[in-house]
Amino acid sequence: MSDSPATHSITLTETGGPDVLQYGEAERPTPGPGELLVTTRATGVNFIETYQRSGVYAVPLPFTPGAEGSGVVTAVGEGVSGYAVGDRVTTTEAKATYAEHFVVEATRAHVIPDGVSYETAAALPLQGITAHYLSTSVYPATAGDIALVHAGAGGVGLLLTQLLAAKGVTVITTTSSPAKAELSAAAGATHTIGYENVSERVRELTDGVGVNVVYDGVGKDTFDESLASLRIRGTFVLFGGASGQVPPFDLQRLNSAGSITITRPTSVHFLLTPEERAWRYGELFDAVTAGTLSVRIGQTFPLAQAADAHRALEGRKTTGKVLLLPTE
Ligand code: NDP
Known part of the structure; x- marks a missing residue:
């Protein structure tokens, strides 16, 4: 020393x-x-x-x-x-x-x-900026879209649900307990479901059509059901692996699942310039001080x-x- x-x-x-x-x-x-x-x-x-x-x-x-x-x-x-x-x-x-x-x-x-x-x-910062870039830049969800967000009561999950709900997006979340489901619903989730038979539940909730976008930070355990929950030409946003990393994947599956777009973003690529940083922090802190983001x-x-x-x-x-x- x-x-x-x-x-x-x-x-x-x-x-x-x-x-x-x-x-x-x-x-x-x-x-x-x-x-x-x-x-x-x-x-x-x-x-x-x-x-x-x-x-x-x-x-x-x-x-x-x-x-x-x-x-x-x-x-x-x-x-x-x-x-x-x-x-x-x-x-x-x-x-x-x-x-x-x-x-x-x-x-x-x-x-x-x-x-x-x-x-x-x-x-x-990290969970907020992640929720911000996922919902504004990776798949800029708009009113009328239906999104599936995994781990809805988690750090990113609660913030992402609030940002999506504020835009008029219908949000379906997964959580592992009734207490977590309650928190997720309070953040604006329209439907909360468990992790069992996710794609079947999603089809029931979307008249068989599927969701426009899946934001999946759980990874290994949810990947297949996420893919099966998307509508034709839907977007799969894989942003983490809380349950483990997704193993190598045959791209041909995107064809049979409905011409799916898939992306695996990371936050550093969404804080590239001082202007981008100021924009994301600015919108998040403004929402917190205005009382619209909890x-x-x-x-x-x-x-x-x-x-x-x-x-x-x-x-x-x-x-x-x-x-x-x-x-x-
Ligand atoms: P969370 O607060 O969401 O915690 C993880 C949650 O994942 C758990 O609470 C749990 O919720 C759920 N989960 C499901 N399966 C498992 C499992 N097998 N083991 C542990 N947790 C599990 O964490 P964060 O909000 O900090 O991060 C969420 C994800 O986002 C992570 O994968 C993280 O790496 C990623 N991330 C990615 C970023 C990026 O830029 N790409 C930036 C920030 C985070 P439940 O009990 O309801 O299932």
Whole structure:
């Protein structure tokens, strides 16, 4: 350990189960040119960190997870303009936010609007931007469309359902329990169903026609039923694999399923320019401050208990957003 001030963080030195997430003292990062040092107030937990922890996505070890977090600017790197110590910021494009301090490029931070809490500001970015780009850019759903959204009570699910319902889209969601179905319905789902016989239920609810679009973040377990739920020329948006990654797939199946369009998008490709970032954050935070978009924080855990947060997320025990809060 050098003379730099200390911080605490979660680090993994090997991939594996949640227990590899170890809490301990670490060196506080220093902001380089163009960067901000942020004292963390809340860290957003996202499913991708479970893929990194378990080895599904390769990461260099030792590794501190986390791309999302909110907090107070504590130091400003050389050449940064537009930010000062004391500013309240949030981001989903930092590194190592499972920590009491993190560094972020100033151009990838967003000022938290007045009246929005640090918790909400850490909860919204990745799941909100995902719901936003899925519904505006990947398949820009319009009034009259019917959409199937899996994991309707999850973080992305609750936000995506609200954005779609606000456009006049009929939303069918899947959830694994009555309590989750209730949350999903409150977010605007027209119909909530379980994960059994999904395509049959969808056909019943759509006069046999099927849905215009499936937004599927569950992946392996839902893939076949999602494909069978689409109408002719429907769009399959596969955006995650909470149940596992979808195995290699014969493209010819898209022909027999009805000339289906399929896409596998990821958020970095929908935050390409400062203008695109400002547009998506702007619309989301405007909706939150106007009271038309509700951000549910289902669970919070102390930073030191990040392993429990992963257990809950992978164990389907969570609803809405999961946050880590600094232990101090
Ligand atoms: P969620 O809060 O939606 O949690 C995942 C949910 O998936 C669970 O709560 C559970 O809901 C459902 N699920 C179904 N089967 C399983 C299973 N076998 N194991 C675990 N969960 C299961 O997570 P997020 O909102 O953070 O993310 C949702 C998906 O979106 C993830 O796949 C994630 O990787 C992806 N994602 C993709 C992004 C992109 O840009 N492509 C960006 C952000 C997230 P239930 O109990 O109701 O079934």
